Amino acid sequence: MPDTAPPPDLTVRGVAVYKGWLAPAAQAAMVDDLRAAVAAAPLFQPETRFGRKMSVRMTSAGRYGWVSDRRGYRYDARHPSGVAWPPIPASVLAVWDAITGLDRRPDCCLINYYAEGARMGMHQDRDEADFQWPVLSISLGDDALFRIGNLERGGKTESLWLTSGDVLVMGGAARLVHHGIDRLRPGSSGLLTQGGRLNLTLRVVD
């Protein structure tokens, strides 16, 4: 990232963490923007190639969305219903611009919704064409325990709690670290009327 990037509050294994980057009013405004996006492209519960349902529900905004089904996972220009993905809200792109300082913008915003009990297993984000671009993640709603591993599978890990308004960046040498969400702290935030947690990941796909 250019050296105009603001210094993070902490760095865990190269992952830059900006605690409380979004103030409560900005979080609420972003949730309103996301509600409109989700109305256009409803959340769905993806299935893995092996026919197992993921516990997270998801949708996307931008030119590409991330989908997974019996054919495997990939970026697709359309929602499973056949509609195009809605545009990435300006409020979300503004976070990318302010933190990364890049002149390239993401073309996918994956929107993950975790209800109580949902989790995400350890994985790398590696379906994008060029790993020089970072992945930026925004947390909204309930606290979540984020686990960071290594570039290779397995090995020791470190965990941190992400709270509403936190932003993190996986870039540079940390672009391909394994990561996942172990669990939520249900009811820890009142941001989402239905409870749970929204996570946005901004990606440059191609």
Ligand SMILES: O=C(O)CCC(=O)C(=O)O
């Ligand atoms: O929910 C999170 O904080 C992480 C989500 C994630 O790793 C992903 O969508 O690839």
Ligand SMILES: [Fe+2]
């Ligand atoms: Fe990921």
